[in-house]
Amino acid sequence: MEKASRVLILVFFFTLLLTSTHQYHPLDPLTPSELNQVRTIVKGSSISPGRNLTFHYVGLDEPDKPTILSWLPDQTRENPPRRAFVIIRANQETHEIVVDLSTNSIILDQVYGGNGYPLLNFEEQIAASKSATTYAPFIASIGKRGLKVEEVVCGSFTIGWYGEEERTNRVVRVMCYYLDETVNLYMRPIEGITVTVDLDTMEIVRYYDRMVIPVPKAEGTDYRESEQKPPFVPSVKAVTVVQPEGRSFSIDGNTIRWANWMFHLGFDMRAGAVISLASIYDLDKDEYRRVLYRGFVSELFVPYLDLTEEWMGPRELYQMFSVYLNDKPEISYGGIPKVQYQGKWRGSVYTHKDQIHEEVYGTLLAENTMGAYHEHFLSYHLDLDVDGDANSLIKTTLQTTRVSNSRSPRKSYWTAVSERAQTEADARIQLGSKPTELLVVNPNKKTKVGNPFGYHLIPGSVVGSILTDDDYAEIRGAFAKYHVWVTPYNKSEKWAGGLYADQSRGNNNLESWWLRNRGIENKDIVLWYTLGFHHVPYQEDFPLMPTISGGFELRPANFFEHNPVLKIKPPKDVKWPNCSTPMMV
C-alpha cells in the first residue's frame, strides 16, 4: 500500500509539470502518457504476439544534436518528431526498438546479437527471489541454519564475465538476507549458499550450500530513529533556510533559470538526472553562451575485492536509477541507489580480530560481520561545448625547471607547459602523480588579450582502479582506471560501461571506442571524468555508514574577460526572525 501511494504521488508530480508548460522541449523525458503509449504499441505489435515480453529500458530517442541546435534559436518552429528508444526481452532475445509516437508506429526493431544483457527489471528480480525461496533445497538450507524462511529476503545480482568464450545465459546470482527483528537486512547476510537463476526461464540452474556461516545478530543493526534507545547525545536545535522573497530560480517546463544560468533538466531511467544545454548569459556580449550540451552520470562501477566463492561475480556494475514499465497501469519512477546498502557487509565466522589468520578481504565490524573492501567509481559524461561545438583539450603540466646561476640566485621554478591533445590517445589521463591543469577550450575564439575561451576541470579526487589490466572486472569497467578520457562526440557513445553492461565483455564500452584513436582537436568532444572512492570500512560504518561526499568543479578559465561574479548584486540582508510563532512540527 505504501508503495502504491508513492507511485501515485510521483505520477501526479509529473502531470503537474506537463500542464504548466504549453509546449514540450524536444529533450523533455517521456511523459507518463507517452510511456503508456509505448507499452501499448510494443505489446500490440507483432514482435511477441503472446504477452511474453519484458521491458528493460524505455527512454527518449532524442533528436540528433544538429537538429536540437537548429531548433533552439527558433522554438516556434515545429518540434522534431517525438520518438522512444526501447529495449525488450522476448523469446530469449534482446530487441532494440524505436517507436514513433506521432505515428503510433514501430520504425525500427532489431535483435541485438552481441554479448551482454540489458538492465534487470523489478518483476524479474522479484520472480528470481521467489524461485529461490520456494526451492526445496534452499528451504532445507535455511532450516539447517535454524532460520525462519518467512524472514528471508533475497536480491538478484548480475554475475559478470570471467573469460568464458561461449555465450552464457541470462542468469543472476540470488543472495539472501535475514530480517527477524531488524529492517537492516543487509547487515544480516545469509552466507555460504550459491543460487543461480536463469531469468529467461526462472529456473534454478545451480544450487550449492558450501558451509554454514553464522548470521550476524539483529541487535544494534536498526538505524531508524524511532528504534534508537536512550541515552542520546545532547540534541541539536532545529535549523532552517528561509527565502522570504521566494526562490531565486525559475522553472518553465523542464528549463531552469538561476542567476545568469539556463539549462534543461531531464530524467533518464538509467542515468537519473540529465543536464542539457547549459548556457550562461554574458553581460559584456549580451548573449547566452553555450557551456555544456549534456552532462550526466554515465556509469557506476563498484568492484568488490573478495575472492570468497559466493562473492564472485555479484556486485559489480550497477546503474543508478530505474524506471519500470510493467503489466500494471502504474508507472514507477524512482531512484534506486542500490549500492548504498547492498551487499557491502558479509557474514563471517569470526567474532574477534585475534581469531583471523587468513586474508578476509575486509574489516571485522562487529561479531560475524565483515565490511568488505570495495570501491566506487562514477563516470561523468560531460559534453562540453565551450562557446560552440569545436573544442580542444589543453593539458597543462607544471614542469620543474632548473635555473642556471647566471639567470637568478634561485635554483628552480616551475612553469606551465601546455599541449593540445590531437587524438584520443593523448587525452586518457591518470591524475595525481604530477600536477596537471585540464582545460576544454574553444581554440577559435579568444579574449581581448588573446587567451582561448576555456573551462577548467577541477577534479575532486584522484582515486582510480588499481586492478590489473587483464582483470575481467577491469576490462568491463575500464573507464575506472583513468580519471579523464576525451572522445569525439558520437550520439551512440553514452554508457561508459556499455549499453549492455550485464555480462559485458568490454567490447562496447568507453575503452573500446577510445581504441579507435580518433581525432579530437578542434572538434565536438566529450570529456569523461571518473570520480572514485576506495572504501576500507571501519566500525563507524556499522550498522549504516555516515555520508561521504565527493565531486568535481567546472570553472570558467579565460571564458570571460574578467570575474563575472562581481556583476551579481548580492541579495539584501534579511533581518530575522520577526515572527509571531515559529511552528515546530
Next chain:
Amino acid sequence: MEKASRVLILVFFFTLLLTSTHQYHPLDPLTPSELNQVRTIVKGSSISPGRNLTFHYVGLDEPDKPTILSWLPDQTRENPPRRAFVIIRANQETHEIVVDLSTNSIILDQVYGGNGYPLLNFEEQIAASKSATTYAPFIASIGKRGLKVEEVVCGSFTIGWYGEEERTNRVVRVMCYYLDETVNLYMRPIEGITVTVDLDTMEIVRYYDRMVIPVPKAEGTDYRESEQKPPFVPSVKAVTVVQPEGRSFSIDGNTIRWANWMFHLGFDMRAGAVISLASIYDLDKDEYRRVLYRGFVSELFVPYLDLTEEWMGPRELYQMFSVYLNDKPEISYGGIPKVQYQGKWRGSVYTHKDQIHEEVYGTLLAENTMGAYHEHFLSYHLDLDVDGDANSLIKTTLQTTRVSNSRSPRKSYWTAVSERAQTEADARIQLGSKPTELLVVNPNKKTKVGNPFGYHLIPGSVVGSILTDDDYAEIRGAFAKYHVWVTPYNKSEKWAGGLYADQSRGNNNLESWWLRNRGIENKDIVLWYTLGFHHVPYQEDFPLMPTISGGFELRPANFFEHNPVLKIKPPKDVKWPNCSTPMMV
C-alpha cells in the same frame, strides 16, 4: 576613525568574554589587560632603558602539556602560573622574553643568536613605506613614469635567503602600487623598481630603477559593489538560516560545546584560531574521550615562480594573523589575510598574448597585467591524542595482488597492507601516487572485536611543492614537499617554517626536527598535514579572484563500536515562515 572604532569594538568583545566566566582556563589567550601588563613590564625593564624596542610576538607561554592534563579533571585547583612569551627587537638584537604576570616580572630574557628574524609589525612596515615614498630617487622614478606620488601606496616584503653565508641585516623589499581611481591597488603594481630598506635603521640600503613598465589602467579593477555599473546579472533572492529555538552550541569562556563535542578555542597572533582539548562524549563509555590536544595552522607558504629581478625574494613566507602591541593605549587584534590580495599580479609590457615570445611566469589577464604563477601551502599542526597520549601512525597501502588461476577466476584484487610507523623517517609521506589510508591509532586500546581506536586523515588535496630539493625556498618551506609528517610531541616544535621564518635558512623548521628520526611508535605524536594549491591564474581571477576552498577531514575509524551519529536525535522540522513581516535591510 574607522580603524579606531573597530579597535574599540574588539576590545569590548574580549571584555565581555572575560566577565562571563568566573575563572580563566589555563589555555585562554592573553587578555587586553594582560597584554598591557606585558608591555608595561617589558618597556619598564632594563632591557632597553630608552624607548627603542619593538614588539614582534606576544602570546601565552602555555603551561606544559602534563600540567594541563592534570589540571583538567580537577579544575577547582589553583591554575598554573600565567605567563607570556614575548619576542622583541632592541638594539638590533632579537630577545626572547618570558614574563610572569602574577609576579609582574621578567623570568627569562635571552638574545637569539641564530639565523632568521621575527615577524614584521605594523609600525615598521609603515615606516619602511615612508622611507621609500620620501626618498628623492624614488620620487624621481615615480615622476619619470608620469605618476602622482600621493597616489602611491607601498608594502614591505621579506626577502628570503639565497645561500648567502654571511649574516644579512634585517631588510625588506618595499614594493609599491598605484591608487588613482581605484581601491584595488594590487592590480596596479609599479614594476621595475627595487627598494631595499633596513628595518633596524629605516635606511634605504639599495635602490635601483631597472626599467619603466606601464602601470595597468584603473578601469575595471574596482571590486566594490557600490562601484559596479549596470547591466547586472538577474539578482538572486535573499536567503538566511534561522534557528528559532536558538543556537545549538554553548560558549563558556573559551570553551565551546556542540552535540557531543567539547573544545577550547583560543587565539594566537601568529596562528590565528587554535583549537585545544577537543574531546567527544561517548555514550557507551559514559565519558569524554580525547581526540585532539591541539590543532592550528602552523605555517602558510606562498612561493612565486617568477625570476623577474624585482620579484626575487619577496612574497614567500607569510603568517596568517597578527596582533600588535605598540606605543598607543589600544591593542589591535585582527586577521590580516595578506596573501589574499597581495602581489599576485604583476605589471607587464604586454597587452596581447601574441606579443609574448619569452617566459613570462604567468598568464596575461588584462592589458599590462600578468597573473603570476604561484602556489599556496598550509601546514596544519594536529596534535592528535586518540583516547590518550600514546598513539601510532598506521599507514595502510592498498596493494594489487595477482590471483593464481586455481584460487579464483579473477585475475587480481587489492588488499589493505598496514604498517605501523616506527620512526619519523617512516611517516613522511607524499600522497597521490598510490592509494593509502592514514590512521592515528591508540595501539593500547581496542574495540570489542579487536580493532585499535583510531582517527582517519582524509586529505582534501594532494598538491605538493615541485621545486627542487636544493632550492632555497624549498629549504625554508620544506614542509610543503610532503603531505604528511609525524613528529614526537615537543612543546617547542610549533612552527613548520621555524620560529624565525624571515630569512630562515631552514635550520629550525619541520624538516630539521624530522631529520633526527626520533621514535614515534606508541608515543605522544603530532601529525602535520600540508594542504596545497597550485595557482595558474585565469582571467576570471581579475580584478579579484572568486573563492576557492579546500580542507581535510578527520574521521573516527574504529574509535567507536558503531556509528555514533545514530544517537543524535534529529532536530524537529521547522515549519516556516509564519511571520508577520520579514524585514529586509
